[in-house]
Amino acid sequence: MDVKIRLVLKHEDGRYLSWNPDRYLLSHKLSDARRFVSTEEISTFLTSSPYRPEEVGLSASEAHEPAVIGKCACGCGQEIVSGYEYIEADGEWFADTSCFLKFHDAKWRYAEAM
Numbered sequence: 001m002d003v004k005i006r007l008v009l010k011h012e013d014g015r016y017l018s019w020n021p022d023r024y025l026l027s028h029k030l031s032d033a034r035r036f037v038s039t040e041e042i043s044t045f046l047t048s049s050p051y052r053p054e055e056v057g058l059s060a061s062e063a064h065e066p067a068v069i070g071k072c073a074c075g076c077g078q079e080i081v082s083g084y085e086y087i088e089a090d091g092e093w094f095a096d097t098s099c100f101l102k103f104h105d106a107k108w109r110y111a112e113a114m
Helices: 039-048 060-064 097-103
Strands: 068-071 079-081 087-089 092-094
């Protein structure tokens, strides 16, 4: 069986860059996403596209600078940055599992019969 890998661009709001940006720029459906064969093709598209950030009113630094939305609730100081995956519980953000456990004063233990 021959497997073909295709890449797509996903916006930070969860929508995909459309295969027909003149009709609609972003789509919620993966089936409507523009497909790329390689990262080089994506790079070429982004440097010459009329939809690149500079063309839609963002400076290059604004387009590539991730927004810091807060700090880890455990007190470690780790910044929580938009576009990355973290743990969220009851409105609090945690950098990783160890931070979550530290905040809740919890720990991993072996289960034993009492």
